[in-house]
Amino acid sequence: MLSDILYVLIRLLVLPGFTFLLACALLFQWIDRRTIARLQARVGPPWYQPLADLVKLLTKESILPAEADLPICTALPLVSLAAVLTAAVYVPVGGHTTYSFEGDLIVVLFLLSLPALFYFLAGWVSVGVYSVVGGSRSLLQYFSYEVPFLMALSAPAILTGSWSISRIVGQQATATWTVFVQPLGFLLALVGLIGKLKRVPFDIPKAKSEVVGGPLTEFSGRKLALWHLTVDIQTVVGVFLLVNMFLGGSDLGPLSSLPLAGLMDALGFGLKALVMLLTLSVTSVLYARLRIDQLADLGWRVLAPLGMLQLAVTMLIGAV
Amino acid sequence: MLNRLVQWARRRSPWVLHYNSGGCNGCDIEILDLLTPRYDVERLGILKEASPRHADILLCTGPVTRQSRDRLRRIYEQMPAPKWVVAVGTCATSGGVFRGSYNMLGGIDQVIPVDLYIPGCPPRPEVIIEGLARLLATIDVPEDKPPRDAAEPPAEQLKSVAADEGEASDDGD
Amino acid sequence: MTRVTIPIGPQHPLLKEPLSFMLTAEGERVVDSVLRLGYVHRGIERLAEERSWVQNVHLLERVCGICSHIHTTTYCQGVEALLELEVPPRAQMIRTLMCELERIHSHLLWLGVLAENVGFTTIFMYSWRDREMVLDIMEDLSGGRIAHAVNIIGGVRIDPDAEQLDSIRRGLDKLQQQVDTLLDVVQHERSLRVRTQHVGRTTKELVRRHCVVGPVARAVGIDEDIRRDAPYAAYDRLSFKVITESGGDVWATALVRVRETSESLSLCHQILDQLDPGDVATRAGRRVPAGEVVSRAEAPRGEVIYYIRSAGTDKPARLKIRTPTLPALSLLGEQLRDIKLADVPVVLSGVDLCIACADR
Ligand code: SF4
Secondary structure, three states, rough: OOOHHHHHHHHHOOOHHHHHHHHHHHHHHHHHHHHHHHHHOOOOOOOOOHHHHHHHHHOOOOOOOOOOOHHHHHHHHHHHHHHHHHHHOOOEOOEOOOOOOOOOHHHHHHHHHHHHHHHHHHHOOOOOHHHHHHHHHHHHHEEEHHHHHHHHHHHHHHHOOOOOOHHHHHHHHHOOOHHHHHHHHHHHHHHHHHHHHOOOOOHHOOHHHHOOHHHHOOHHHHHHHHHHHHHHHHHHHHHHHHHHOOOOOOOHHHHHHHHOOHHHHHHHHHHHHHHHHHHHHHHHHHHHOOHHHHHHHHHHHHHHHHHHHHHHHOOOOOOO | OHHHHHHHHHHHHHHHEEEEOOOHHHHHHHHOOOOOOOOOHHOOOEEEEEHHHHHEEEEEEOOEOOOOOHHHHHHHHHOOOOOOOEHHHHOHHHHHHHOOOOOOEOOOHHHOOOOOOEEEOOOOOOHHHHHHHHHHHHHOOOOOOOOOOOOOHHHHHHHHHHHOOOOHHHOOO | OOOOEEOOOOOOOOHHHEEHHHHHHEEOOOEEEEEEOOOOOOOOOHHHHHHHHHHHHHOOOOOOOOHHHHHHHHHHHHHHHHOOOOOOHHHHHHHHHHOOOOHHHHHHHHHHHHHHHOOOOOHHHHHHHHHHHHHHHEEEEEEEEOOOHHHHHHHHOOOOOOOHHHHHHHHHHHHHHHHHOOOOOOHHHHHHHHOOOOOOOOOOOHHOOHHHHHHHEEHOOOOOOOHHHHOOHHHHOOOOOOOOOOOOHHHHHHHHHHHHHHHHHHHHHHHHHHHHOOOEEEEOOOOOEEEEEHHHHHHHOOEEEEEEEOOOOOOOEEEEEOHHHHHHHHHHHHHHEEEEHHHHHHHHHHOOOOOOHHHO
C-alpha cells in the first residue's frame, strides 16, 4: 500500500514527472537559445543560463501596478503552470505514461490551450496599455492557430480510431508513423505549435517593438518566472505530443528490436524530440514577425481549409 | 547555501534595460552593438529587456536633460529590487561636452544613484562589457540575510509601465 | 470601438532614443498620433556660441553619434568659406572618404534596426556584424569607432599611409560581398517584403509638401542629392549614380539605402585610387572675419544645412543646424494616420529618424 503510493509519487514528481519536466524545460530552452545564437553567427548562452535566469527571477522583488488585481495576477501564472504540468502527466515519454485513459488526447489538447487564455487574462487584469493590447492580440491569434492545430491532431486519432495518446503511439509501431500517412497534418500541427508557443513569426502578442512585453509587461519577479516556466514546459509538452502523435513515439522501426529496449526507447524518443526542437529553432530565425491580420488570413484562408481537407481525407479513408 | 545559489544566479543573469536620457546616439549604438555577433553578451547571460519590470540593470546613456529627468526617475522606480544603475559614456558620468548648457542637469547621478561609471565618448563595447563584468563581480548576497531585498515600494513605483506620458510632471521645470 | 491611447516612448524598445508618440488607436488601427520632442535637446546651438571655433568641432561631432563626421564636415566647410581658406585636395579626399564610410555604417545600421523592428532578428545580427567591418576601417583610419575627430578647420587630422590604404581596400572588398548578399536578402526575402511592401507609402506630392530629403525622397523618385547637385569636398572629381526608386514604401527606401551602400563602396575605391599626395591641412587663424555662410552636405539621412554667422571674434555669433530628421518628423504625422499598429515600427524605421540630430 505504502509502496504503491510512494511509487505513484515518484512517478509524478521525479520520473517522468515534474523534476524531469523541469530539467527538460531548462535543457530545451538552452538548446533553443544556443541554436538560434549559432544560426545568427553568435555564441549563445552557457548551459546553466536558463537555471540562473529562473533562480534570479524567483528571488527578485515582485511588483505590480496599484490598479492591477493582485490576487488574480498571482493566481494566473500558477494556474497556467498547473495546466501545462497536468497536461504533461498524460503525455507518454519514451513509452512510459504516468496516466492514460481513453480520451486523454482531448484533455491534453484542452489543457494546452488554457495558457493562451490565461495569458490574455493576465494582460487584461494588469491594466497597462501594452498588456491590454498584447492580451487582445493573443486572443485574436488564438483562433487562427488553434483550429488548424486541433484538426491536425484529431486526424491521427480518427485514423487509429482511438483518442488515447498511448494507443495512437502503439498503433504507429505496428503500422507506420503518422507523419508518412499525413505529412500535411504534421505540418499544420507544427505551425499550430509555433503559434501556441508564440514564437517567430507568430510572436505577435509580445512583439517588443510594438507592445513592449505584451501581457507580461507589468509582471516581474516570481510571477514572471512562473510565466516563463509555463512557456518552457509548454514547449516540452508540445514537442513530446507531436513526437507521440506523428513520429511514432519511441519507435525506431527495425532498430527497436535491438537489445536494451528501454535504453533504445529513451534514445529514440530523445532524438526525435531534439529534431523537433531544432526545427522550431530554425524556423524562428528564418522569418520576420507577421502582422495580426496577415496571420488571420493565413489561419483562415490556408491553414484551416488544409486542416479540413486533411480531416475529410482521413475520414474517407477510414470509411472505405 | 541558498544564498550562494541566489548570488550565483544574480551574477549570471543580468537583464539590462537601456535608456537614453539625452545623449547623442553614439553610446546607444555601442550598447546595441553588444548584442550583435562580435560581442554577443548573451554569452554572459545578458539580455536586453523591453520593460523596466523585467530588468536588473539600467544602462543609462547621455546627460540628463530637464525633460528626461522625471522619466528617468520613474523608470528607475519601476524596476524591481535588487537593481543596479550603470552610467555609460562621459555624458552620463558627468555631462560631458554638454556641461553648462541651460537644458542640462548633468550626469545620471544627479537624478538616480549610480553603481558604476563607464567613461568614454563613446566607450568601446569591450569596455562596457568589462564594466558590467566588474559590477557583476561585486554583487553578493550575504549569508545571514534573506535573499530577497524587498524594500517598501514608493508610491510612484506602482504606476503601470505605460502610464500616461502627457502629464505635467513630465515637463521638467 | 473604444479608443485607447498607446504611448510609444520615451522609453520604448522600438526607439533607440527618447521621443514620444501618443498613438490613438481603435483596436489595432491607429487613427491619430501626437508627437512630443525635446527629450534630447541639449542646447547645442547655444553652447556653440560660447565656445571657440576650434572647440566647436569637438562639440558638433556630438550632435549625433551616427553621422558625427558629416556634422563636422559641414561646419568646417562653412568656417573655411568664411576664412577663405584653401583646403588641400588630399584633405578633401580624406574627408569624402570618411563621409562615405559613415554612410555605409549608417545604412547598415538602419537595415538592422528595420529588421529588428519587424521581428527579424537574424538580419539585424548579420547586418550589424557586417557593419563592424566599416567600423574597423574607420577605427584604423582615425582611432575611433563612432567619434572619429577627423576634421579640423583647414583640413583633416589624419594622413593614411600606403599600407593602411591597402588594408582598407581589402576590407572594402570583403564588405562588398556582404552588401551584395544583404541586397539579395532585401530584394527576395518573402517575410521581410510582406512586412515592408505597401507600408508607409508616401507620394512625391507629400514629400515635397513636407520638404523631406534623403533616401525617403529618393524612394519616391525625386532625383536629388547634394553630393551631385551642389558638390562639396571632393565629390566633383568622383563619379557615382544617385539611386532612386519609385515605390515610395518602406521597402523602396530599404532598396535605396542598400544600393547606396554599394555605390558608396565604389566611391571609396575611387577615392583610394585617386588620393592626391600632399598636405592634409592648412593653418587657420583663431579669429574668423565677420560674415555669414550657409553650408550644405548630404548626410546619410539627407541634406544637412548649417548657417554660420561670425562677428569677427573667436566664437560664432550664431550657429543654426537643420537636419533631415526635422521634415521627416512632420511627414510622420501624416503617415501615422489610419494604419495598423503593427506597421508603426515599420513606418518609423522607414523614415530613419535621428532624434539626437533633430533635438540638438
Ligand atoms: S558620451 Fe559621447 S558618445 Fe556618449 S552620448 Fe555623450 S557625446 Fe554621445
